Amino acid sequence: MNNVPTSYQEVFKTDKGVVYQCDATNRLVLEFWDTHTPMSARDFAQFRRMVQTIDIRQMALSTDNAYDVEILALPRSERCYVLTLCEVIHLRELLNGATLMLELNSMLRECGCSIAP
Template sequence: MPTSPNLQELFRTAFGAVYQCNRYNCYFVEFAGGISPFKVKDFLVLKQQVEAIDVARMVEDPSRASDVHVLMPYRSERCFVLTLADVLHFQELLQGAKAMMALNSILHECLQAQVA
Protein backbone atom coordinates (compact mmCIF):
# COMPACT_ATOMS: atom_id res chain seq x y z
CA MET A 1 0.00 0.00 0.00
CA PRO A 2 1.51 3.35 -1.04
CA THR A 3 2.03 5.94 1.64
CA SER A 4 2.38 9.48 0.42
CA PRO A 5 0.60 12.71 1.27
CA ASN A 6 0.03 13.13 -2.49
CA LEU A 7 -1.94 9.88 -2.85
CA GLN A 8 -5.60 9.63 -2.01
CA GLU A 9 -7.37 6.30 -2.05
CA LEU A 10 -10.10 6.48 -4.66
CA PHE A 11 -11.53 2.98 -4.39
CA ARG A 12 -10.58 -0.32 -2.73
CA THR A 13 -11.70 -3.93 -2.85
CA ALA A 14 -10.29 -7.00 -1.14
CA PHE A 15 -8.16 -7.55 -4.26
CA GLY A 16 -6.69 -4.12 -4.95
CA ALA A 17 -7.00 -0.37 -4.83
CA VAL A 18 -6.84 2.70 -7.03
CA TYR A 19 -5.14 5.85 -5.75
CA GLN A 20 -5.34 9.35 -7.17
CA CYS A 21 -2.19 11.46 -7.29
CA ASN A 22 -2.95 15.13 -7.84
CA ARG A 23 0.72 16.07 -7.87
CA TYR A 24 1.45 14.03 -11.00
CA ASN A 25 -2.13 13.98 -12.33
CA CYS A 26 -2.26 10.20 -12.50
CA TYR A 27 -3.76 7.12 -10.91
CA PHE A 28 -1.90 4.30 -9.23
CA VAL A 29 -3.46 0.87 -9.63
CA GLU A 30 -2.58 -1.67 -6.95
CA PHE A 31 -3.51 -5.12 -8.22
CA ALA A 32 -2.08 -8.64 -8.42
CA GLY A 33 0.92 -7.90 -6.23
CA GLY A 34 2.09 -4.72 -7.93
CA ILE A 35 1.44 -1.00 -8.26
CA SER A 36 1.34 0.70 -11.65
CA PRO A 37 0.95 4.40 -12.48
CA PHE A 38 -1.39 5.50 -15.26
CA LYS A 39 -2.08 8.94 -16.65
CA VAL A 40 -5.79 9.73 -16.68
CA LYS A 41 -6.28 8.88 -20.37
CA ASP A 42 -4.28 5.65 -20.04
CA PHE A 43 -6.29 4.64 -16.97
CA LEU A 44 -9.52 5.04 -18.94
CA VAL A 45 -8.05 3.00 -21.81
CA LEU A 46 -7.02 0.30 -19.30
CA LYS A 47 -10.59 0.18 -17.99
CA GLN A 48 -11.89 -0.22 -21.55
CA GLN A 49 -9.39 -3.00 -22.25
CA VAL A 50 -10.36 -4.88 -19.10
CA GLU A 51 -14.08 -4.42 -19.82
CA ALA A 52 -13.53 -5.75 -23.36
CA ILE A 53 -12.24 -9.11 -22.10
CA ASP A 54 -14.78 -11.73 -23.14
CA VAL A 55 -15.50 -13.43 -19.81
CA ALA A 56 -18.18 -15.66 -21.33
CA ARG A 57 -15.68 -17.01 -23.86
CA MET A 58 -13.17 -17.70 -21.09
CA VAL A 59 -15.81 -19.69 -19.22
CA GLU A 60 -17.13 -21.62 -22.21
CA ASP A 61 -13.87 -22.37 -24.04
CA PRO A 62 -12.42 -25.69 -22.79
CA SER A 63 -8.93 -25.05 -24.21
CA ARG A 64 -6.06 -24.31 -21.86
CA ALA A 65 -5.30 -21.09 -23.69
CA SER A 66 -8.60 -19.60 -22.51
CA ASP A 67 -7.68 -20.03 -18.84
CA VAL A 68 -5.71 -16.79 -18.82
CA HIS A 69 -5.77 -13.41 -20.51
CA VAL A 70 -2.57 -11.42 -20.99
CA LEU A 71 -3.02 -7.67 -20.86
CA MET A 72 -0.24 -5.27 -21.73
CA PRO A 73 -1.52 -1.75 -21.01
CA TYR A 74 -0.47 1.12 -23.21
CA ARG A 75 2.54 3.09 -21.90
CA SER A 76 3.04 0.77 -18.95
CA GLU A 77 5.96 -1.41 -17.97
CA ARG A 78 3.56 -3.86 -16.39
CA CYS A 79 2.01 -6.92 -17.94
CA PHE A 80 -1.05 -8.49 -16.33
CA VAL A 81 -1.57 -12.25 -16.63
CA LEU A 82 -5.16 -12.64 -15.51
CA THR A 83 -7.14 -15.75 -14.66
CA LEU A 84 -10.92 -15.65 -14.96
CA ALA A 85 -11.23 -14.71 -11.28
CA ASP A 86 -8.57 -12.00 -11.74
CA VAL A 87 -10.47 -10.53 -14.69
CA LEU A 88 -13.66 -10.32 -12.63
CA HIS A 89 -11.84 -8.76 -9.67
CA PHE A 90 -10.01 -6.30 -11.91
CA GLN A 91 -13.25 -5.30 -13.64
CA GLU A 92 -14.89 -4.69 -10.25
CA LEU A 93 -11.95 -2.59 -9.08
CA LEU A 94 -11.80 -0.43 -12.20
CA GLN A 95 -15.59 -0.01 -12.38
CA GLY A 96 -15.66 1.15 -8.77
CA ALA A 97 -12.79 3.57 -9.34
CA LYS A 98 -14.48 5.00 -12.44
CA ALA A 99 -17.71 5.46 -10.46
CA MET A 100 -15.81 7.34 -7.76
CA MET A 101 -14.17 9.51 -10.43
CA ALA A 102 -17.63 10.39 -11.78
CA LEU A 103 -18.94 11.09 -8.28
CA ASN A 104 -15.96 13.36 -7.52
CA SER A 105 -16.59 15.22 -10.76
CA ILE A 106 -20.27 15.73 -9.93
CA LEU A 107 -19.43 16.95 -6.41
CA HIS A 108 -16.82 19.34 -7.79
CA GLU A 109 -19.32 20.77 -10.29
CA CYS A 110 -21.94 21.23 -7.56
CA LEU A 111 -19.50 22.99 -5.26
CA GLN A 112 -18.30 25.27 -8.07
CA ALA A 113 -21.91 26.16 -8.91
CA GLN A 114 -22.58 27.14 -5.28
CA VAL A 115 -19.48 29.34 -5.16
CA ALA A 116 -20.38 31.16 -8.41
Protein backbone atom coordinates (compact mmCIF):
# COMPACT_ATOMS: atom_id res chain seq x y z
CA MET A 1 0.00 0.00 0.00
CA ASN A 2 1.83 3.09 -1.19
CA ASN A 3 -0.65 5.71 0.00
CA VAL A 4 -1.52 4.83 3.55
CA PRO A 5 -4.58 6.72 4.84
CA THR A 6 -3.88 9.03 7.75
CA SER A 7 -6.32 7.06 9.92
CA TYR A 8 -4.00 4.02 9.64
CA GLN A 9 -1.45 3.44 12.38
CA GLU A 10 1.19 0.83 11.68
CA VAL A 11 1.02 -1.95 14.26
CA PHE A 12 3.72 -4.29 12.96
CA LYS A 13 5.66 -4.65 9.72
CA THR A 14 7.88 -7.27 8.10
CA ASP A 15 9.40 -7.33 4.65
CA LYS A 16 6.41 -9.43 3.51
CA GLY A 17 3.52 -7.38 4.89
CA VAL A 18 2.14 -5.00 7.45
CA VAL A 19 -0.76 -4.78 9.88
CA TYR A 20 -2.39 -1.41 10.43
CA GLN A 21 -4.94 -0.25 12.96
CA CYS A 22 -7.57 2.04 11.49
CA ASP A 23 -8.98 4.42 14.07
CA ALA A 24 -11.69 5.67 11.71
CA THR A 25 -13.26 2.23 11.19
CA ASN A 26 -12.04 0.49 14.36
CA ARG A 27 -10.56 -2.30 12.24
CA LEU A 28 -7.22 -3.97 11.70
CA VAL A 29 -5.97 -3.98 8.12
CA LEU A 30 -3.81 -6.86 6.95
CA GLU A 31 -1.59 -6.04 4.00
CA PHE A 32 -0.09 -9.24 2.62
CA TRP A 33 0.71 -10.20 -0.95
CA ASP A 34 -0.25 -6.81 -2.37
CA THR A 35 -3.75 -7.02 -0.92
CA HIS A 36 -5.19 -5.22 2.04
CA THR A 37 -7.94 -6.79 4.06
CA PRO A 38 -9.79 -4.91 6.81
CA MET A 39 -11.14 -7.06 9.62
CA SER A 40 -12.50 -6.70 13.10
CA ALA A 41 -10.30 -7.54 16.07
CA ARG A 42 -12.33 -10.72 16.56
CA ASP A 43 -11.88 -11.80 12.93
CA PHE A 44 -8.18 -10.96 13.12
CA ALA A 45 -7.80 -13.19 16.20
CA GLN A 46 -9.76 -15.98 14.53
CA PHE A 47 -7.66 -15.74 11.37
CA ARG A 48 -4.47 -15.81 13.44
CA ARG A 49 -5.69 -18.98 15.18
CA MET A 50 -6.39 -20.54 11.78
CA VAL A 51 -2.84 -19.78 10.65
CA GLN A 52 -1.42 -21.09 13.94
CA THR A 53 -3.17 -24.45 13.49
CA ILE A 54 -1.50 -25.17 10.15
CA ASP A 55 0.87 -28.10 10.57
CA ILE A 56 3.99 -26.64 9.00
CA ARG A 57 6.01 -29.70 9.97
CA GLN A 58 3.62 -31.88 7.95
CA MET A 59 3.81 -29.44 5.03
CA ALA A 60 7.61 -29.53 5.12
CA LEU A 61 8.02 -33.29 5.43
CA SER A 62 5.23 -34.60 3.23
CA THR A 63 5.84 -35.51 -0.40
CA ASP A 64 2.08 -35.65 -1.01
CA ASN A 65 0.85 -32.85 -3.31
CA ALA A 66 -2.03 -32.20 -0.91
CA TYR A 67 0.46 -30.60 1.50
CA ASP A 68 2.09 -28.25 -1.04
CA VAL A 69 -0.32 -25.41 -0.23
CA GLU A 70 -2.77 -24.43 2.47
CA ILE A 71 -6.02 -22.67 1.57
CA LEU A 72 -7.43 -20.31 4.17
CA ALA A 73 -10.70 -18.42 3.90
CA LEU A 74 -10.86 -15.26 5.96
CA PRO A 75 -13.73 -14.94 8.43
CA ARG A 76 -16.71 -13.01 7.03
CA SER A 77 -14.92 -12.32 3.76
CA GLU A 78 -14.91 -13.60 0.22
CA ARG A 79 -11.11 -13.46 0.18
CA CYS A 80 -8.98 -16.52 0.66
CA TYR A 81 -5.27 -17.15 0.67
CA VAL A 82 -3.52 -20.04 -1.06
CA LEU A 83 -0.23 -20.27 0.82
CA THR A 84 2.96 -22.22 0.38
CA LEU A 85 5.01 -23.33 3.37
CA CYS A 86 7.20 -20.21 3.23
CA GLU A 87 4.17 -17.94 2.93
CA VAL A 88 2.54 -19.59 5.96
CA ILE A 89 5.71 -18.93 7.96
CA HIS A 90 5.84 -15.28 6.80
CA LEU A 91 2.16 -14.76 7.58
CA ARG A 92 2.59 -16.30 11.05
CA GLU A 93 5.47 -13.95 11.76
CA LEU A 94 3.38 -10.96 10.70
CA LEU A 95 0.26 -11.94 12.65
CA ASN A 96 2.20 -12.93 15.78
CA GLY A 97 4.19 -9.70 15.75
CA ALA A 98 1.05 -7.62 15.32
CA THR A 99 -0.69 -9.47 18.14
CA LEU A 100 2.29 -8.93 20.44
CA MET A 101 2.38 -5.21 19.66
CA LEU A 102 -1.38 -4.85 20.24
CA GLU A 103 -1.05 -6.61 23.60
CA LEU A 104 1.92 -4.45 24.55
CA ASN A 105 0.03 -1.25 23.67
CA SER A 106 -2.92 -2.45 25.73
CA MET A 107 -0.70 -3.14 28.75
CA LEU A 108 0.93 0.29 28.42
CA ARG A 109 -2.50 1.99 28.33
CA GLU A 110 -3.55 0.07 31.44
CA CYS A 111 -0.43 1.30 33.24
CA GLY A 112 -1.19 4.86 32.23
CA CYS A 113 1.94 5.16 30.12
CA SER A 114 1.80 7.43 27.10
CA ILE A 115 2.30 5.71 23.78
CA ALA A 116 4.29 7.59 21.19
CA PRO A 117 2.80 7.55 17.67
